[in-house]
Amino acid sequence: MAMDLSSPYSPARSPATLAGRRGSLHLLLLRPRLATVRCSVDAPKQVQGRPAAVAAEEAPAARKECYGVFCTTYDLKADEKTKSWKSLVNVAVSGAAGMISNHLLFKLASGEVFGPDQPIALKLLGSERSLQALEGVAMELEDSLYPLLREVSIGIDPYVVFEDAEWALLIGAKPRGPGMERSALLDINGQIFAEQGKALDAVASRNVKVIVIGNPCNTNALICLKNAPNLPAKNFHALTRLDENRAKCQLALKAGVFYDKVSNVTIWGNHSTTQVPDFLNSKINGRPVKEVIKDTKWLEEEFTKTVQKRGGVLIEKWGRSSAASTAVSIVDAIRSLVNPTPEGDWFSTGVYTTGNPYGIAEDIVFSMPCRSKGDGDYELVKDVAIDDFLWERIKKSEAELLAEKRCVAHLTGEGNAFCDLPGDTMLPGEV
Amino acid sequence: MAMDLSSPYSPARSPATLAGRRGSLHLLLLRPRLATVRCSVDAPKQVQGRPAAVAAEEAPAARKECYGVFCTTYDLKADEKTKSWKSLVNVAVSGAAGMISNHLLFKLASGEVFGPDQPIALKLLGSERSLQALEGVAMELEDSLYPLLREVSIGIDPYVVFEDAEWALLIGAKPRGPGMERSALLDINGQIFAEQGKALDAVASRNVKVIVIGNPCNTNALICLKNAPNLPAKNFHALTRLDENRAKCQLALKAGVFYDKVSNVTIWGNHSTTQVPDFLNSKINGRPVKEVIKDTKWLEEEFTKTVQKRGGVLIEKWGRSSAASTAVSIVDAIRSLVNPTPEGDWFSTGVYTTGNPYGIAEDIVFSMPCRSKGDGDYELVKDVAIDDFLWERIKKSEAELLAEKRCVAHLTGEGNAFCDLPGDTMLPGEV
Numbered sequence: 051m052a053m054d055l056s057s058p059y060s061p062a063r064s065p066a067t068l069a070g071r072r073g074s075l076h077l078l079l080l081r082p083r084l085a086t087v088r089c090s091v092d093a094p095k096q097v098q099g100r101p102a103a104v105a106a107e108e109a110p111a112a113r114k115e116c117y118g119v120f121c122t123t124y125d126l127k128a129d130e131k132t133k134s135w136k137s138l139v140n141v142a143v144s145g146a147a148g149m150i151s152n153h154l155l156f157k158l159a160s161g162e163v164f165g166p167d168q169p170i171a172l173k174l175l176g177s178e179r180s181l182q183a184l185e186g187v188a189m190e191l192e193d194s195l196y197p198l199l200r201e202v203s204i205g206i207d208p209y210v211v212f213e214d215a216e217w218a219l220l221i222g223a224k225p226r227g228p229g230m231e232r233s234a235l236l237d238i239n240g241q242i243f244a245e246q247g248k249a250l251d252a253v254a255s256r257n258v259k260v261i262v263i264g265n266p267c268n269t270n271a272l273i274c275l276k277n278a279p280n281l282p283a284k285n286f287h288a289l290t291r292l293d294e295n296r297a298k299c300q301l302a303l304k305a306g307v308f309y310d311k312v313s314n315v316t317i318w319g320n321h322s323t324t325q326v327p328d329f330l331n332s333k334i335n336g337r338p339v340k341e342v343i344k345d346t347k348w349l350e351e352e353f354t355k356t357v358q359k360r361g362g363v364l365i366e367k368w369g370r371s372s373a374a375s376t377a378v379s380i381v382d383a384i385r386s387l388v389n390p391t392p393e394g395d396w397f398s399t400g401v402y403t404t405g406n407p408y409g410i411a412e413d414i415v416f417s418m419p420c421r422s423k424g425d426g427d428y429e430l431v432k433d434v435a436i437d438d439f440l441w442e443r444i445k446k447s448e449a450e451l452l453a454e455k456r457c458v459a460h461l462t463g464e465g466n467a468f469c470d471l472p473g474d475t476m477l478p479g480e481v
Numbered sequence: 482m483a484m485d486l487s488s489p490y491s492p493a494r495s496p497a498t499l500a501g502r503r504g505s506l507h508l509l510l511l512r513p514r515l516a517t518v519r520c521s522v523d524a525p526k527q528v529q530g531r532p533a534a535v536a537a538e539e540a541p542a543a544r545k546e547c548y549g550v551f552c553t554t555y556d557l558k559a560d561e562k563t564k565s566w567k568s569l570v571n572v573a574v575s576g577a578a579g580m581i582s583n584h585l586l587f588k589l590a591s592g593e594v595f596g597p598d599q600p601i602a603l604k605l606l607g608s609e610r611s612l613q614a615l616e617g618v619a620m621e622l623e624d625s626l627y628p629l630l631r632e633v634s635i636g637i638d639p640y641v642v643f644e645d646a647e648w649a650l651l652i653g654a655k656p657r658g659p660g661m662e663r664s665a666l667l668d669i670n671g672q673i674f675a676e677q678g679k680a681l682d683a684v685a686s687r688n689v690k691v692i693v694i695g696n697p698c699n700t701n702a703l704i705c706l707k708n709a710p711n712l713p714a715k716n717f718h719a720l721t722r723l724d725e726n727r728a729k730c731q732l733a734l735k736a737g738v739f740y741d742k743v744s745n746v747t748i749w750g751n752h753s754t755t756q757v758p759d760f761l762n763s764k765i766n767g768r769p770v771k772e773v774i775k776d777t778k779w780l781e782e783e784f785t786k787t788v789q790k791r792g793g794v795l796i797e798k799w800g801r802s803s804a805a806s807t808a809v810s811i812v813d814a815i816r817s818l819v820n821p822t823p824e825g826d827w828f829s830t831g832v833y834t835t836g837n838p839y840g841i842a843e844d845i846v847f848s849m850p851c852r853s854k855g856d857g858d859y860e861l862v863k864d865v866a867i868d869d870f871l872w873e874r875i876k877k878s879e880a881e882l883l884a885e886k887r888c889v890a891h892l893t894g895e896g897n898a899f900c901d902l903p904g905d906t907m908l909p910g911e912v
Contacts, residue, residue: 119730124739131741153584156805160593186799190806192730193723193791195740195813292624299550299623308555309626310562360624368617374587375621382626 115203117188142215145222146174147183153377159199171201208249223264233469243270247277269454276462288400290417292379297327317398319447390424546634548619573646576653577605578614584808590630602632639680654695664900674701678708700885707893719831721848723810728758748829750878821855
């Protein structure tokens, strides 16, 4: 699908042009508007004792999307405490008024993710319905006094919020409602991610790293990258790190060791019930799991089911989905890209398959083992062994992703959608 | 009130002895029982490849209250990565299935609070009703793979959960229901904190630091310390740090500076609408606030109201109370006690008033300016100026706390309760 979206106010976004699309996403299709909310205290007009280091003429232009106390101007390089800091990193988060974000944003602001010398700007995307809640989130961020958190802006237009984003953490998605077909879920959420892909393509940093969390995340990531032809497809990720973390915990439990002894765990495939937690290549205390856990039946039958069902069990226990540990796994996913991977280990992330060395179908987003030098980029680990048992299951997850892809063809520019999804496909946590 | 609670199974806790008490707290009055829940995977029996460093005979005794993967045994000193770590710190948290805890526990586990070389044991107190949710929390902590988090136990009996606690973060309390008088709230929550005080007195570390977050937190802290006569009264805190953080943010907003420029902010008094945010002694960029903010009317009238009402405004915006920023302020409160206070600055915390240099009534819990050497202890800052304006408002908050104290006399061992609470007293955030 050829797109001309070089401007955030492109005519392609007018209601007329978009009338032919399926579904409704009226909020995003409205004329761009600045949904910025200013704090009730009219700070700029009442400034007294402004630090001398700040040039007065910078203020209005530099902070037009700011919220409250984050509208203040400052010069990090002029301050003894902050002059050695890196320059500001722009992190955009969608679904910013939701529960996963409510955990994640405070982790980002605390320095836990990018480090103690990395000041951060948070660009929060919500919906018209959640705008009030988003203000509440911004107020709580104000009240948290995080020294590293230097800018916060909130809004409902991705073409505004994603501007210059160096990281885009796409959490916002609709959960499947009662009686909703998976094809309908793919369509509704796919439209959100098509729009956000276009917005990223138009206004984000040319090397933005995108992590899609909103489900179905692999196919949403595919839709997103297909709608962002000017950004490297390699930069788009689907989050399978929570699955990896859960798999590590279950292997540790079974072996009776603490979880820090488990390494080299891959999640292959789709973030769905077809996901393939790989015990063939996993290690415990540096030894192959199969040498440590002799219960092959458990490994082949129970292990994968336990990992896949963990989300559902948690919902039963806790009464809601696992926001806190999901946020932790997003932190892990980012840290794995901005810190060098420990020697001999790897991590899992859903990435674009074109050029993969395993014979997995090209042009989908598939979770595979990766390593990073810590520069935000990654490379596939190329020499992981795959036996028949593993391959058979990888092919099943691949088939599911290819079916999902056919079902969203209208959103990736590949023609008419044809939905022949296997009936039993569910997301982890769906019951 | 003389108490003999040297044993956690003291006869004082039998239903007969307690029949004369007001209210009902059946859960806590039941015979102590071990509410520990083990993970469905029966790990200890299936251990294979257990690390050689672990002495097999240690395992059963050492971990009897553990949850899931936290039942594994290990020797931190035998491991290259962890041998330089401090010894484990025991942190008990009540209301552990609630939203504030859901933020706080992951911060504690991440190392953000006690530092990157401080392994941590979390001892989580819930109620019978919340036990399932508590299991969900423990499962999410498992799935988060925090290297520093070495033990997690869950339970509903404070005499079990508080055993050897070095920190007790008491969050669990009932919110005021529709039509409930403040005296009824004081009574219901007071009984919880009386019981927990007795439990701490019986089983916690002899130098346990207690931070009461559950409202009305000052009077709850007073009740708690009165029921723990064998623990230093000085070790009990009522959380006013969120108020301090909010006050700093509002001063920064008004002055048009970033919040890291604001220091020496005291919250005096009760964590209620009579709280006194002190602008007389606060500084911006090292200068008295009154020199920077010339708008005296704002300082005298709007500032305090804005801080007091912040919680209520947040509830309106966000639809629920401010769990995330409350958790951040608990982190701040602990960090202020385990790190040396920066030269010339101080922090606010509600502490026992006996011996205070300001002429504030003795034998209540009142928020005042404090400093710490970073050893977990603190000292009052003694030379803070108080003018007539400030003193008048401090006296009003003191009067409220004295009235609250009379209203809970049956819980502090000082005879019959007499409730003459001022009608307008509300907690921050109550609407």
